Amino acid sequence: MTGTAAGARGPGRRGWRALPAPLGAAAAVAAGAAFVGAVDPNEPGRYPACPFLTLTGLYCPGCGGLRAVHALTRGDLAAAFDLNPVLVPLAAALVLLWACWTVAAWRGTAFPVKITRPGYAWAFLVLMVTFWIGRNLPIGEFLAP
Structure with missing residues (x-):
């Protein structure tokens, strides 16, 4: 019974037994993307309008x-x-992080990227607020959809 408590989740599980979480996440994202790919959001009435834009x-x-x-x-x-x-670029970064997670799970090692650092969260928040404001200003009209 050595290593079962520590290896039950995360580091310690290797190979196919460690892949359900990353593969499940990929399947959920792929299902959502497939739905949006099949049901065209450019046609009116298919999806609800953005509440913030509406208000x-x-x-x-x-x-x-x-x-x-x-x-x-x-x-x-x-x-x-x-x-x-x-x-x-956010989607590309998420695919890269998913790939790192999958490889780490396969090898049975810890996830190598520390995305929970406060500096990253603040930088992302500043980027989103700047983008939000910028796309609504006349100078940032090229950022509008």
Whole structure:
């Protein structure tokens, strides 16, 4: 019974037995992307309108996100970037983090990236607020979906 308590979750499990969590996360994201790819958000009435846009007339950081995901599922990177320029690099970063998580799980090691550092959270928050404000100013009109 050595190592069962410490190795029951996280480091210690190796190979296929350690992959249900990363593969489950990938399956959930893929199912959501497949749904958005199949049900075109460019057609009115398919999805609810953005509540912030409806109430204020201003774009939120997520405005254009569904249409950008739809464009990504079609392989149109330029259109996706035009609709929401933050979503495309964020999606790429999340894919990279998922790959690191999967490799670490396969090897039975700890996840190598420390994304929970407060500095990263504050930097992300500053980026989102700056993007949110910038896309609603006349100078940032090119950021609007």
